[in-house]
Amino acid sequence: MSPITLTEDAASARVDLHNLAALVEAGSRVLDVGCGDGSLLRLLAEKRGVDARGIELSQSGVNECVAKGLSVIQGDADTDLVYYPDASFDYVILSQTLQAMRKPRDVIDHMLRIGRRAIVSFPNFGHWKIRLQILTTGRMPVTENLAYSWYETPNIHFCTINDFIDLCDEMGAQIEYASALDRFGMPVETRLPRLFWNLFGEQAVFVLSRKI
């Protein structure tokens, strides 16, 4: 086997990807749902020695991934997760894609079925800027991270950190780790109570498992 060298792409990967990657045990099996151009997968494969697989909806994304040598299939998370057997991965990751799912709850359900753990990151709709925009303008918020107008946004199922925690309770999912991130993907002060996370976190990351 040739030694694995870290490519420039992986070295300069975004901070939030590094933070996600740090949650994954080295050498494990990972499925990245909605893997885009494969940046996270590649980072996981090269830095963490992970057996990394992906699903991506767009042809251009899949082609980029395959050209990078990643095992990625063209598919739709809303319909295709059903084809994966139970407990076939250590982690199933859904990075910044939850809000674009037609049935987010079903997707999380499948993630917990397919993986030992599910890692979900999403933009927090409870952030104070968003609350302030609705309060002051009376219009659907448009922010740097959520740059679409309401009529053309692919993000059809926004939630807040509190909403997500409620859903986890309802689904019987165990929250093994949670973190709120600022706009740069850096963790918000973790000693603050969760009330503050929901105000100051632009994004959130949760590691879930099924309650036994």
Added chain:
Amino acid sequence: MTHGAATQSDRRNEAIDPSSAVVRFGADAPLALEGGGTLGPWAIAYQTYGTLNADRSNAILLCHALTGDQHVANENPVTGKPGWWETMVGPGKPFDTERFFIICSNVLGSCLGTTGPASINPDTGQAYALDFPVVTIRDMVNAQARLVDHFGIDTLFCVAGGSMGGMQVLEWAATYPQRVFAAMPIATAAKHTAQNIAFHEVGRQAVMADPDWRKGRYLEAGTRPEKGLAVARMAAHITYLSEQALHRKFGRNFQDRSAPTFSFDADFEVESYLRYQGRSFVERFDANSYLFLTRAMDYFDLAKDHGGVLARAFQNAKTRFCVVSFTSDWLFPTRDSRAIVHALNAAGASVSFVEIETDKGHDAFLLDVPELFKTTRGFIDSAARARGLPASGDSAL
């Protein structure tokens, strides 16, 4: 002698005494057939490109489609045309002949030197014709495995092919999982559908309805079912294209005229094109081979061979797969490829899947489709790295 007869004798030479290299197996080394019985003596004709490395780990087996042959990347001895995959195979190309040892053999039942219905039946001294056993995709693959053995190759670095070639790729991965490091089935399916079988039956009936077919004994009779085989090819050719591609190429354009002739001449360009396709096909292909090879495809149903569950065909597969389909292919549509992908997922296999946007129909796998080259290059290079073989543009990646 007519011109057609002269070509026929050329083709017979390629069937019996091919210009390709041949490995011959005597009656003491017969090929066991899926339908029962054995075939022997038998021969397999092949071409190779590039050099086999010292540890014999850089071999790629390319599997040709229904009417293809072993002449992947050299001038075809029958047609004088370039090889059928020169876009993909050559120095610096996705299947890089400077790094890999490329093997392509003529499939069992075909007519370019591997034993088929045009070969001489040792029992009669005449062509087998319909006495040739009905062979299957698995038989073709078993024959190829004997050729791979002949080279002393234990594990193929990659097996790749489109359409019927893709069926062979899947069969290789299912039958010889330890011998296939990477597999690339393109524009194919794990089984032939009712519609696929229906189109093949039209083709076979066209051949058999031609009085010159003589119940398959046309070689001795000195005839040739040209009309029947041409009609078969014309019908099949439509299935290889897409409605959009036909429209783009021909529309309702007239052929060398500005108005309809109110006759049954080939008024339209598309008619003239199909007639040409039919005519040129009969110059190069044996009618009985067409019957046998279409039959082999019809019988292909990989799941059926594994208790009806396709995933079982790939259980514990270590092979890495790259499945490719084309948006406008209605003969082997994307859903057929998805069925393969879902089975591979269920089996926990490493699989990539790309659906390539093109209006070129099923034939896209043979044509200049840059996305296919890009996908193949990416897949082959990453597999090469995993296998410890040199990859092209390691730094450019």
